[in-house]
Amino acid sequence: MQLKLESLEYQEQAIQSVVKVFEGNTRNTFDNATSEGIRSNFSDISSQELQQNIKSVADENGILPENIHLNDEAELSIEMETGTGKTLVYIKTIYELFKHYNFTKFIILVPSVAIREGVRASFQNFGTQLENIYGLKPNVFEYDSKRLSKVSNFIEDQHPQVMIMTLASFNSEDKILNQAQREDLFNNIPFIEAIGRTRPIIIMDEPQEGMDTENSVKQISKLNPLCKIRYSATHKLVKNLIYRLTPYDSYKNGLVKKIEVLTVTEKNDEASLKIELSDIQNKSIPQVKLKAWVQNNSTGKIEFKVSPWLKEGDNLGAKTNNPSYNNYKIDRIFKSLKTGKWSVVFSNGAEIFEKQIAGNLENIWALQLEWLIHRHFQKSQKLKVKGIKCLSLIFIDKVANYMGDDPKIKNLFAEKYKQVYPDYHNGENPAEEQIRNIQGYYFAQKSSGEFADNEGGVKQQKQIYDAILRDKEDILQFGDKVANKIEFIFSHSALGVGWDNPNVFNIATLNTTYSETKKRQEIGRGLRICVNDKGERNYDESTVEDPERINQLTVIPNETYETFVTQYQEEIKSIYGDANAGAGMTHNHKGKDEDKVLFKKNPSDDVQKAFKKFWKAMAKKTDYSIAFDEDQLIVNAVERINKITIPDYVIEASSHFVKEFTEGGREDDFAGSETVKQKAVFTPLDLVEEISENTGLSYTTLFEIIKKIDNHQEWVKNPPRFIHEVSGIIKDVELNEMLRKIEYNVNGDEFPFNFKDFEKNIDAKQYVDTPRKGVFDKMLIDSDVERRFSENADGDSEVVCFIKLPNWYKIKTPIGDYEPDFGLVMKRKELKTGAENEFYFVIETKGTNDINDKKALTESEVYKIKCALKHFASIGVEVQYKAPVKEYTYFKTEVEKTVSV
Structure with a gap:
């Protein structure tokens, strides 16, 4: 049996996010990446360009600036929920980085044997399938201090090398890699130094497991990484976050299993099992000491220990730093006349007694x-x-x-x-x-x-x-x-x-x-x-x-x-x-x-009748076709490429004469500086090959574009930067051309009318009551925007009915299925005749009303919205599509523009 390799959109997004960070980097060759017999990873993009790429990728992935934790270190963070294929993502990222930039030296740093074995098994399980895709089989091995010949191969070989290491293999000075006095040194230098000269890209798997301690940071720095890429679901330290897949996103999109929590404790067992009445002090005001689970502020560990003296009104959650006890406010401390025993009564009704111990x-x-x-x-x-x-x-x-x-x-x-x-x-x-x-x-x-x-x-x-x-x-x-x-x-x-x-x-x-x-x-x-x-x-x-x-x-x-x-x-x-x-x-x-919540159909005949008519109008399925106008693509691309300006690539030489060193630093005389413009050597074929890999355009089309470019002087200033900007322009033009030429046609199939009472295991935050105009008495919601829209729609006198569209109502697009949010029927009366007309709407709610708001919308969301516009236009004029919509008042304003009565 062999696990089958899948191509999953969210995994590809995480992989390409890393690849894009290095856009503009010169492709590694024997000439630029080999020195004194050591093959290294070579990078010539500046720190500023790297920072700009990081911000651009994070923005594209919808990460808010305050969550990026931007800094000037060559370090990236990828956050993926457990169970979504994090290991496979970084393995495929290694293949992609070699494909795009010819990077050859990679170290996968793991904190434990269990993780190391998981990584090793993943390479073994998917190796043949990846080789079929990439035409490549990297040399993957586990570091072993008894097999240093493999480390030598890692240092010297031009073929892609992946070394899997634990922190323990080099985290102290006496480890073999760090030893400077050995007979089997590499070129008379410690192996750790030789590895450092390869400028490896370090994949940090679960870095929160000991990789951020002072000693670990010091030891990892000896490896002199070109870049460190952190992968985890539970980062403690985040640097340059470029991709995030939250538990909610994973759960909502069916990327992981659904979760059932099956409890086996009795009600109020939290009081009897988790809290003990340890001591009583009966002076003017009775006080008690409770043994409970206390969270240590510095270590985060939770220990079963005795609290300080507590009185009526104290909140056990605050006193123990444990949020599980937030509902345990002491209401009463008293001694029973009947039993003669002390007890503590909490605000949630739980009660514990003197000499009562934790259960068995x-x-x-x-x-x-x-x-x-x-x-x-x-x-x-x-x-x-x-x-x-x-x-x-x-x-x-x-x-x-x-x-x-x-x-x-x-x-x-x-x-x-x-x-x-x-x-x-x-x-x-x-x-x-x-x-x-x-x-x-x-x-x-x-x-x-x-x-x-x-x-x-x-x-x-x-x-x-x-x-x-x-x-x-x-x-x-x-x-x-x-x-x-x-x-x-x-x-x-x-x-x-x-x-x-x-x-x-x-x-x-x-x-x-x-x-x-x-x-x-x-x-x-x-x-x-x-x-x-x-x-x-x-x-x-x-x-x-x-x-x-x-x-x-x-x-x-x-x-x-x-x-x-x-x-x-x-x-x-x-x-x-x-x-x-x-x-x-x-x-x-x-x-x-x-905790099952029952969703019942609205009993109103008017609501159900209107909804059936509405569904018949919008249930038509469509197929799309795409035709490229290659000539127009070339014209548009050339027009924008000819406007590219590249800053001069310069080297600065400056001179300072040091006069003397003082306690405050040093004194010197500045003798002047000069800058020299640099020119690059490259061939047009290299340019075509790189752009073709980045955009998917054929060599023939790219030669036509290049023949029409007239800003040749910009090419030679900085070819990688030029390729980066040209690739971005062409991909944008391709996308716009695809949108311009995409056509939707009704295919004769329909979405079934399959609406009946149903139950869901959800909490109150995941639905809103819609008893008046909802097709069901409750509406499923994913956000506060959807909650407010549902509440406003349910209270609007002009609304006949509305529904949160089921997740099986999908519109096909070239970049994946699209699921709109709401369907709504509105009735308006003509002033002259008094006749009432029904109007049908499909609405996409977002955190913005502006389709050009790149902070609130990703490129894929914008693209899918624009495809949906064409889909609804093709099924007839009865259904109007409004997107994006943040406030219900904005939706009503848009209605005024398009509905005349």
């Missing part, structure tokens, strides 16, 4: 495992017919509870597996051998043979290690003849970052302490879209309901839903400034749905 977590673990196994079997039976194997992942608190003398969790799992198994297998009982075979684990093991609660050594458990980390594809196969029968994977912290599997459908977190692992990391182990036994990804249709969904991840924590989501949203807010940037979550408590 083994009971919670048992219930977590029971529901995990239930969900596992439910999903396994549904997925098996599609050739998809279901895996479940269990995070445990400490290894001893699975591998020790008293393996509580292992015993509980076997007990619950035997209990649940017959319900899904015609009353049959599982064999002991079967229970053993379906369990896999990944725990670090010391050389002494003892298992540890951290990563450390892995050689001693090689068989399980290989099965889970190295043989990721084998674990996806199932059947009687398959050797790898693992379905349930037990792990400690070592799988917290760097490992995931597309077919993890269930995750349980069995911890005796409040989880210090980031919620996004916990969830991230199972977010990838699943694959079948042929290696093909299986996506859900956008209209699928929750019970039929394939890509559904169930998370089973041992804390309340409110605690879990609060922590998740706090993490999202700290990164994005908005808690709503995170993925939505379905909440099930002990397996029962409690």
Whole structure:
């Protein structure tokens, strides 16, 4: 089995964002990138040009200036939600950087063995497919201090080299790479210095995992990188952010699994399990000390510890720095006359008593495992017919509870597996051998043979290690003849970052302490879209309901839903400034749905009648055709290219005579300076080849353009800069020409009329009540702009009905399907005759009313809007398309311009 390589639009956008940062750079050759036997990455774009490219790319990707964290370091940040293919993105970026600029030296820096193995496996899985696409197979190897010949090849070879390294391989002076006194030095210099002379591009995978410490920054600087590119879903330090794919974007667009949080705690268990009444002080004002989960300001770790003295009115969330307790304000501290016991009553109704201790977590673990196994079997039976194997992942608190003398969790799992198994297998009982075979684990093991609660050594458990980390594809196969029968994977912290599997459908977190692992990391182990036994990804249709969904991840924590989501949203807010940037979550408590929201059709006959007529008008499907007027493209391109002016490329020589050095610095005399204009040497064929690669135009067309260019003096000033500007002009002209010539025609098909009552597992922020004019009594919304539009439309006397269009109403465009936001029917009365006419509108809401607002709209959004204008024009005059629209008042103003009564 081999995982199939896909071409996904969002991944290509992330890849090309990095490529564009280097636009204007001269292509590397043997002559400009080789010196003294060392082949290096060569760059001649200035810091200012790099900064301008970074700002331009970030702006194109819709990143606000304050979020870029712009600085003058050659360092880029790519932020992608876990499970969206970050590793594959940077691997393909390596291929693209070689293709465009002939960069040949790359180092992938990883913080752990788990991540290193994931990277290595990705190169292995996709290597042949990438070779078929790029006609290239780079030399990829893991750094090994015992095989320095590979490092020598990395330094000398002109063929693309990719070295995968951990920080530990060079993070101290005594490491072999740093040693200056050895018999096997490279050209009598330490290997670290020789590597530095290659000016490698460093890919930093999960840099927040120790790569930004003072020592790490110092050691990485010895590698003398041409550029550092940071990839993570959870950046702590952001520099020059050029691309961001948020959890919300991933979730909304179906790029990751949907999430169900299945809680197994009783109501108010947060008080009984998470808080203890530790001490009471009864003076003039009663005070208490509570033992609770306190977050350390400096380390961010959460510890179960005793609070300072608290009185009535104190908020436990503020006192513990833990937002989970924000609803725990002390209302009353008193001693009962009946029982003689002290108790504390909180504002949310929870109450804890003197000498009451935290509950027995083994009971919670048992219930977590029971529901995990239930969900596992439910999903396994549904997925098996599609050739998809279901895996479940269990995070445990400490290894001893699975591998020790008293393996509580292992015993509980076997007990619950035997209990649940017959319900899904015609009353049959599982064999002991079967229970053993379906369990896999990944725990670090010391050389002494003892298992540890951290990563450390892995050689001693090689068989399980290989099965889970190295043989990721084998674990996806199932059947009687398959050797790898693992379905349930037990792990400690070592799988917290760097490992995931597309077919993890269930995750349980069995911890005796409040989880210090980031919620996004916990969830991230199972977010990838699943694959079948042929290696093909299986996506859900956008209209699928929750019970039929394939890509559904169930998370089973041992804390309340409110605690879990609060922590998740706090993490999202700290990164994005908005808690709503995170993925939505379905909440099930002990397996029962409690938060389903029912969307009912408006009972008004007028509304439903008007909507059916409206839908008939807009349901027509179209196809598009594109025809290029090559002559016009050439004319337009030449006209704009001839206006290009390139600043002179100069070198400055200046002279200073140093008179003396003082405590305040130095004194010198400036003797003058001179600048010398430089001219480049190049051939027209090189120019044609570069522009053709950047734009897709044929050599024949480009020769016609070049023959008509008359500003030859600009070429020689700075050819890479000239190529960069010409390529941008041609791509813009191509886009405009495509828009000018694209034609939409009705193809005879129609979108079905498929509207009935439905339920969704969403919270109140994701819908708005529309009882008067909505086709349904509630409207799904994605933003505050959509909320305000819905509220205004529902209160407008001229509106007959309106609807948030379903996500299966898609308009085809050359750059992907487009989904407009709202459909609306308006009725107006003629003043002269008194007759009423209905008018039909489709509206695209955005954060602007101006289609030329590049801050609010990306190029693809503008292009799709312009294509939609042509689509609606082709289906008839009945439906008017308004885009972009920010305020409802602006929409009404536009209506006045186009509707006459």
